Structure formats: structure tokens, C-alpha cells
Amino acid sequence: MNKSWKSYRSEPFFDELITPARKPRAVARQVINMLQNLSKEEMHTRRSAAELAIKEMGVSFTVYSEGANIDRAWPFDIIPRVISSRDWAKVSLGLIQRSRALNRFIDDIYNKQSILADGIVPADIVLDSSNFKPQCMGVSPRYGAWAHICGSDLVRSKGGKFYVLEDNLRVPSGVSYMLENREITKRVLPELFENHSILPVDDYPSRLHSTLASLSLQGKKHPSIVVLSPGIFNSAYFEHAYLAQSMGAELVEGGDLFVSDDNCVYMRTVDGPVLVDVVYRRIDDDFLDPEEFREDSKLGVPGMMRAWKAGKVAIANAPGSGVADDKVVYAFVPDIIRYYLKEKPILASVKTYLCMLDKDRDYVLDNLDKLVVKPANESGGYGLMVGPHASKADRAKFAKLIEENPRNYIAQPTLALSTAPTYIDDAVEPRHLDLRPFILQGKETWVTPGGLTRVALVKGSLVVNSSQGGGSKDTWIVEPNK
Amino acid sequence: MTMLSRVAERLYWMARYLERAEDTARLTHAYTHMVLDIPKGSEPGWDTLVRIQDAEYVYGDRYRVFNEQNVLKFIVADLDNAGGIYHAIRAARENVRTTRDVLPGEAWEYVNELYLYAQEYAEKSIGRRNRYRFLEQIIGRCQSVSGMLMTTLPRDHAYRFVRLGYLIERADMTTRIIDVGAAALLGEDRHHSTVDPLIWASLLKSLSAMGAYRREFGPQVEASSMVDFVLRDANLPRSVKYCLNGMREELLPLKNNKSALKLLDRSRRKLSRFDPGVSSREELHLFIDVFQAGLIDISAEIGSTWFLK
The missing domain is CATH 3.30.1490.270 (Dna Ligase; domain 1)
Known part of the structure; x- marks a missing residue:
């Protein structure tokens, strides 16, 4: 057994896997027992196997930088983060509630603005925000859904209580890391999968596909869906390519699309123009359509907004969704939930x-x-x-x-962020975490089981971003043993 | 099956660059070999390698003399030379990078490894000692990519543009390889009955066609039958005729193919009318020049019909 397990101490912080008495929590017992039985050499071997898996997958997943280095934004920690399905069920309900309320809010802001008239949210906060796009006034997307793909950042604090830190409603990324992390763990710690009932994450692309397909305004059975990427130089390009490929959608750039006089969006193909029904865009509002937003944008498609407003194309996320993705608006989300849904917020805000x-x-x-x-x-x-x-x-x-x-x-x-055991050099040490689940909102609402866990690899650090020394972990939602 | 014009264009150029890297490696390999075989004083100059790429102008900007060291650096490692091996591999990789979603997963892996290999060894492989190994690696690795693509790509538009790219580049490079022979032997003094067959044989080897030739014509390589063989044998996969026939097969299922087919058929007619048996070396050289211009027209027509404007 690795000695560092014996001296593992995360106090005063809540540790998600280990109790203050240094016993594994019930949900993590098998994982911890198994890892504790691995020798130092064996832990090394597993970590090397993970590095190798990342390198191999990196070749097909990831964009290489000019050198031979893999441009993988997050280093991977092999110790999974385990959450019980009971805890997760509540979080999941909370996220669905939040997503419904935020979509109602966006729809209201671009139509009646009753929440402003009723003085629940101060009008100037919303209308003066650079994320409020007056060009979107009067549009009613299908199902009242605007933010079809939402990535909410969660943290756990004292007693393991979940808090929502922010909602990313514009072009949230990271879901491909969630999928990739699971692939790596399956290769590196396969024996753990035999004894656990871990909720699978790999149906995300097909869920995303049904969500996008449900947005098609013509109600087609097999609508034509494209993923609009800014191109190879965007840091999330490989995710765009990965999602397009795994959904069987076309990966397009601005220059591949045009809007015709009939206000329909077409892609330029070798067989001539092909109609596009749904655009999953991974470029910001400001670059989406030089006719309506930044004129100098070379990434977007002139006339895209015209086509959207004419009801000829569905855009996910809908332009203007970012109005609810503002840290000032965040402060009002509990009020927003109560206002539209007449429900008590399930998840706590900070x-x-x-x-x-x-x-x-x-x-x-x-x-x-x-x-x-x-x-x-x-x-x-x-x-x-x-x-x-x-x-x-x-x-x-x-x-x-x-x-x-x-x-x-x-x-x-400053919240006392939870920790989880993380394999640093030769020892297991507590490190702070957050969690980004993804919520899909189309005809139906769906939440990823778990999400992307980011971990601050620097001792004591609370910042988990990849640009600031963050890593990631596989996230398990585990059914209790019967 | 939707095929974006941008993607079709990148696939076409990916294939052209991969074929260019492979064929340039083949030619450089054969040429080095040939120089070693030919008695001192009779060997053709290194300038030939630059000249057949039509790259004298770019070369002149960078180097003063046509010696082995400079020419090999230019052909193998120079990123400013669009016909150079390292340049072609890098360009192929850029094209794969942005079309990975329509290619088999291994495509990126193989091409990226090829690139990393070239990046590490190109500069070190200019000298004769490492040159063979490097060129053989490039040829082999390019062939694993093309073999993998040809055995895994569904026969749809993606395959068509990949194959078009491979075939047009190969047709072009095969004419250039013949042109090396013509150029090397054009100088009146150089005409040499013992040297001639050596040159043609090494060019045949560069096309992996020596065995096929022997079975057809016997062991002694003779100029006009060799030229006829690599230009007009319908069964030799690196012959110009084979390439043009293959391009025709790939153009036929595409929409709006009329102008491209017309230009292609014009080139095919020219090829069938040309008789190496009765042509002088000057006439051969001239034919190749005109023929290459025809290929440029076909490529431009493919671009304006199917690629992004």
C-alpha cells in the first residue's frame, strides 16, 4: 500500500472519497480499497498506461501543435471521482429546473420582458449588458428553448453540498474530455468496471443529435445538421470535429455556408447547394453574422440571422442566449426560478x-x-x-x-471547496475540484450523468482552469450496491 | 452522402501532396543510384532534379550553385520548395488535419507520424549516408497511407477526390521522370551507348516497374520501349495512361463533369497519338511540356467546378 494513503488529510475541507477518520466513504469503498492495494510500482504502471492512452487517442482526437507535443488542455488524474447516484439524482433535477427557468427567462427577455416589468430583475442590468442582443427581439425558437446546450459549473463545499458557480450558455466546451476521460479509465482500471454499476456517458453524441434534430423547424425526420466551427485554429476544434463525426453531422466553417434569397441556409457541396436545417454553432454571437453583428467577422455567415428569424434554420444555442450567462444575472437566478416555475430552487447558488x-x-x-x-x-x-x-x-x-x-x-x-484524492508525483494528496455537467434542452431535457471534473493540481489552489494549472478526472455516478 | 466543396478540395490536395512526396522520394532515390552507376565524367548534373520540378527560379533565390548538397537540401528539406518532400508532407498533414472527420481514424495517425518522421530526419538526410534510408522510409510510409485509404474509404465522393488527386499527381510525376531521362540524354555529348540503358533502367526502378518491363520486353532496357511502356501501358498503375483512365472513372459519377471530361479526353487523345518510337528526344521533351500544361488545365477545371470559389 502506498504510504501516502495513511497520511492523507484534507481537513478542513470536505473530501468526497475519504472521511475525516481516513476511511473510504461508502460510495468509494471499492475504488479506494482497490487503489490502496496497488503497490507504488503498480500505480506508476497505471499512470504510464493512462499517459500512453492519451497519447494514442491524442493522435486521433487532438490537434497537435507545431512541435511534437500533444496539445491536450488538461492533464489527467487516474483516480476517478465518485458520486452516488442518489446524490446525483437531486443535482440532476436541480439542473433541469435551472435550465428550464433560464430558457423561460431568455424567451421572456426577447419577447414580453414581463420579468423586467414586474421588477424582479432590474431592467438596466439586462438591457445594458453586452450579452443582450436587440437583434433577437421577437424571435420564438421551438419549445421556447434558447440555450440548448448548457454547461453549468458546480462545486461542493462543507458536508458535500452542491453549489452552482455559473451557467455557460453561449458555447460551452469540454464535453469531449468527459468522454475521453471515461475511455482512458476503462483502459487503465478495467477491473473497477466489473464490480461497479457506473452510469455510462458515451451516449452523449446521440443525445445531442436527438436534441438538435428536434429543433428542425420543418419537423423533418432526418434533418440536415451541421457543426459550425471557427476552424482549425480554435482551441476546441478537435471537439467540434469529434462531435460532428460522432453525430454523423457535417463539420463546416463559415465559408461552407451561404444564405440564399429564399432566406434558407445552404452548404456548398460538390453536388451543388444542400439545404441546412440545424446549425450547432461553436462560434460566438459577435462573429455569427457580419450583416447583424461584427462586420469584420470572417468566421460567420452573412444572412444567418435573417434565415433564423425567418424560421428557415434552427441555431443552437440560439443567438442572444448569453443574456442569461452573465455573473450579474446569476445573482438573480433563484428569483428567476421562483418567478417562472413557482418552485423553490433545488440547487444552491453562491x-x-x-x-x-x-x-x-x-x-x-x-x-x-x-x-x-x-x-x-x-x-x-x-x-x-x-x-x-x-x-x-x-x-x-x-x-x-x-x-x-x-x-x-x-x-x-470564498467557498471551502471539496477535495478528492489525486495522484501527485508518488503520493496521493487532496486537491480541489469542480464539475461541469452538460444539460441538453430541446423537445426534452437531459443531463449528462456526471460531467467533466476539473481538478486544481497545484496544492491549495482553487483555480481549476486548464490555462491555470488544472487537470481533469473521470467522473463516476455509481449505483449503490444491492 | 454530402461532400463539402472545401473538404473535397482538401482531400484532393492531401492526395496530391502525398503522391508528390512519394514520387519525389522515388525519383531522388533512383537519381542518386544512377549517378553512382555512371562512370565519372558522363554522369548527368544535379541541376536536372531541380529543372524537372520547374523550380529553377525558386532555387536561384536560395542557392548559387547546383551541387549535390544544395540540390538535395532543396528537394528533401526546404520548406520554400513546393515540390520538396518535407514541404509536401507538411502540406498533406495540414489538409488531413481539417478533414479528419471524413477520413478513417488512422489517416491522421499515419500522416502525422509521417510528418513527425520527416520533421526529425529531413535535414539530417541530405548526405548520401542517410539519404537512402530516409527516402525509403518516406516511400514506405506514403504507401501505407495510400494503401490504408484505398482499402478503407467507402467508394463515395471522398474516395473520388482522393483518387483524382493521387492519379493526376502521379501522371504528372511520371511524365517528369521520363523527362529526366530525356533531359539527361539531350546533351549531344552525353549520348553514350553503355550509359543510356543504365539511366532508363534506374528510372524504371523509380516507378517500381522494372520487373513488369522485363516480363514484357526482356532484360535490356531500350529508350523508346521504356517511354512507351510508362506512358501508354494500360495495365501499369504508374503509367500515364492508367492514371488518365482512372481519373475518367472517378469523374464519371460526379455532377457537372462535362468540361473536366472534355479536357481529360483531349489529353488522352494526345497521349494515344504520340509515338515515342518515331520521336526525337527534343520532340519527347516538347510533348511532355505540352502534356503537363494539359494536366494543369484539368486540375484548374476540377477546382472551378467542385471546390470553393
């Missing part, structure tokens, strides 16, 4: 201070050393300040930024 409000701003400026400050609509972990870890100079810098542009900043208390 207390959020809006710097635009005088009272909140005063509190934030007085407590910068305790809070995490985030820009309202950036992603990727840039421009973020973790108060307790920040230097005096950084805090002063953020104080100035907040005073200059209060609308653009929010602050949240």
Missing part, C-alpha cells in the same frame, strides 16, 4: 455581491481579502481575484477596477 449596488460595493471594498472578485462576463479564469491569496497590490488594483466600472464586477465569498 451568495453574490453586485458591485453596481452601493451597499454591496461598500461591503466588497471593505472585505476584498475574504472575497473572490470576478468580472461579470469573462470566462476562462482571467481577470479574477481570489482575495485571500491576492497580494496587496492586486487588491488595490481590483478596488480601482471596481470603482471605475462597478457593473462589470461581482464578488462572492
